[in-house]
Amino acid sequence: MSFFSRNKWNPASKHCYVTGGSAGLGLSLAVLLASHGAHVSIVARDTSKLDDALNKLEKARVSEDQIFRSHSFSIGTAEGANAALKAVTDEHGGLTPDAVFMCAGKSTPKFFVEMSEQDLTEGMTDGYWVQAWTAWAVTRKTVEQQRKGKLCFVSSTVGYMSFVGYASYSPGKHALRGLADTLRSELILYDIDVHIFFPTTMFTPGYEEENKTKPKITLKIEEADSGLQPEQAAAGLLKGIQNGHTHITADLITDLFRSSTRGSAPGHNFFYDSLLNGIAMVAVPFWRSSVDSLVRKHRPEHEQHLRERGFPIQDPSK
């Protein structure tokens, strides 16, 4: 069990399957794993981005034996995730990957009352199913083959907490945490390790995209975030895996939430976690009060915004 083991996980010669591997965190992680000698399979939708990504993997190659493959699949459905996994395993004698990093996902922040039915269902697909189906497909195959394995989900700081704007995204990122915490316990049955990464803001193409729909008040609340480059986030993820962390964080703010929002997942260092937890108990209420106050002050501007966009506000009916 990795719980008792002090040997750090080494990607060299392991087959690593990275979803969302053509851009952002997924690409940075795929390149990092390649530079550590791993065989890397990436899956994403856009074939030209996948080609560019393969070129980057080649540049990171450290051994002639390394196998790099890319496959274009949409993995937001069970069928898509199964088909992608089949393509990935076919290149490796049908065997399941040694480690799976589920980096696919995206966020489309908006006000809840302006979200359509489609916004909410797509939010759950882009935040949750795009990873859950891969975990399901991989786990079934790995158990069939009686192999060991390693699953790493990618949640978000808003998988620990949430605020205005994230009604379509935070639920899926919390759901991933529920799934990861369940599987950490359940997959002990098969010696499959489960990890989940909670990155803060990352300066990726996806981040630029989400800022296009992000409410002003949400942008304002996030002003103080320092954010990470995807390479920094990927390095933090790999370090967490190597330290055997179940919940992985790569910045202090998210680590404060981790220490005080851990549920039944294992912590890191008891004393460090207790210290952060104590800080969080005092600091989080101050943060919340200041954010609540920002939201409250935003009311007139928000009412104006809704009226301008044709939201059918009636006169107060009291």
Add this chain to the structure above:
Amino acid sequence: MSFFSRNKWNPASKHCYVTGGSAGLGLSLAVLLASHGAHVSIVARDTSKLDDALNKLEKARVSEDQIFRSHSFSIGTAEGANAALKAVTDEHGGLTPDAVFMCAGKSTPKFFVEMSEQDLTEGMTDGYWVQAWTAWAVTRKTVEQQRKGKLCFVSSTVGYMSFVGYASYSPGKHALRGLADTLRSELILYDIDVHIFFPTTMFTPGYEEENKTKPKITLKIEEADSGLQPEQAAAGLLKGIQNGHTHITADLITDLFRSSTRGSAPGHNFFYDSLLNGIAMVAVPFWRSSVDSLVRKHRPEHEQHLRERGFPIQDPSK
């Protein structure tokens, strides 16, 4: 804001909409609200159970003016939730309810590798969408009418933590928490209060149903749970609402998890929460180790179980 107010919320003469109101927690809560003088609308699917429930509401009546109504709808879709809300508001001059209690939901525990695509999607519908669509429908209408409101979601102890067996349920219950924590912040914009209840095991018809599919190892882990009668849970829920708690709990074990898994949601009493948090920091790792050890010891029996049920386990391929 309820945050500053010391006036306890009083259900008398308020219009309360209770989903899942024909059985279990929903029925007990509907009866409790009726006995406090509320107008109560209940929605569920089974019309004969709804009729029985209306009879129970009549017995709890304290004033001739109280309006009790039942409506049969399936509310696992946006369309169903909108239609149910229309029926409920039509009986009250088109006005949105003063408070909405989302008690609909169910759990179907199984081993992850034995879950079908349908098990997983239905788990999310029964755990999450059956409440999320109602919250969405109600919030939009309430903002249109510029009325105040009160939303109360019902999650579960496995919305705070999770273990073997709950891969289709815990994600939805975590997702509800992500939604509730988002909306607690966002709906400050409209003076709509948001609460979320985390009940432990409740001895309801739904509990008897879920035990039929529950893996033995999950039953064993839950052996020590004392559980609540639905009337106790309903009383705990109402007390939490009246105390202005965002996260509501009705038993000590779940309260331990609440205090140490609060994310950015407001706590209860700082000193009490700090005490519980300290206990949880020490106690939860012991609980986890013992449960992990139970799961590990369950391996041979589990492999036998999978083989008997025809799960295609291959010989170890190393």
